Amino acid sequence: MVKKVDTTALKFNQASIIFFTLLGFLLNQPLLVLFVGLVLAVGTIFPGAALFKQVYLSLLRPRGILKPNVITDDPAPHRFAQGVGALFLLASSAALFLLPGSAAGWLLAWIVIVLAAVNLFFNFCAGCFVYYQLDRLGLITNHR
Amino acid sequence: MERLFITFLVLGGLALAWLAWQGVKSRLAASIRPTEDADGKPTLLYFTGEYCTACKFQQSPIVEQIRAGLGNAVAVRQVDVSAEPELAGRYKVLTLPTTVVLNPQGQVAAINYGVTRQDKLETQLMAG
Incomplete structure (x- = not known):
């Protein structure tokens, strides 16, 4: 079955992650980090319930504010990346609640911001890079 | 105020890193010795792999459109990095997909x- 992905929805998701997480850092509000982490976690487990995607589908796309760009693609890697982002942000918020203002907590959040920004602005897939390097080292053989 | 400063510092650092990366890429490209079997037309080397979904669903259709649009004006060669790791090493492939334009x-x-977008690749091919 041919699978389709709306890349505009993906980019809106990445932009939202960056915006809210960065806002959380600037305002020193771990709750915002937790909010984004939960949105990503829910979206990973129940793709139809992804909040940022629903905002795009219900508000932005129907009004023509953002235009869809649907391409043939596999949604699985994007969901995987979203799940990893969720883990990082949930770990970040846990660290920030346990140790308020901890550098490690904000570092985890910043990793998500930077990787999302690299993907949003440069279309660079960090997961693809890591996977290729591991394959070069002979650490991944199940695809052969 | 301190957090705003840190934010600008990180963003500035990323911008500098991006600029440095452009320089590294140029030096990488310059360090690769020219191929001996150049046939007098621009060549697109498209490095891909079996496990690369971005290659299969995004880059491959773009490469096919270039092949169809530019025809015999360019040579297009798809390289499976698992089958030709030496070639991938020679052209400094770090991730997949990677496209290399030869003049x-x-x-x-x-x-x-x-x-990489179709228009960017076509511009690079035609610049040669």
Whole structure:
């Protein structure tokens, strides 16, 4: 079955992650980090319930504010990346609640911001890079 | 105020890192010796792999459109990195997909890491 992905929805998701997480850092509000982490976690487990995607589908796309760009693609890697982002942000918020203002907590959040920004602005897939390097080292053989 | 400063510091650092990366890519491209079997036309080397979904669904259709649009004006060669790891090493492939544009003399004109747009590739091919 041919699978389709709306890349505009993906980019809106990445932009939202960056915006809210960065806002959380600037305002020193771990709750915002937790909010984004939960949105990503829910979206990973129940793709139809992804909040940022629903905002795009219900508000932005129907009004023509953002235009869809649907391409043939596999949604699985994007969901995987979203799940990893969720883990990082949930770990970040846990660290920030346990140790308020901890550098490690904000570092985890910043990793998500930077990787999302690299993907949003440069279309660079960090997961693809890591996977290729591991394959070069002979650490991944199940695809052969 | 301190957090705003840190934010600008990180963003500035990323911008500098991006600029440095452009320089590294240029030096990488210049360090690769020209191919000996250049046939007098621009060449697109498209490095891909079996496990690369971005290659299969995004870059491959773009490469096919280039092949169809530019026809015999360019040579297009798809390289499976698992089958030809030496070639991948020679052209400094760091991730997949990677596209390398060779000018008609076989020198590296551009290296693109990640999915690259059709218009960008065509511009690089025609610049040669």
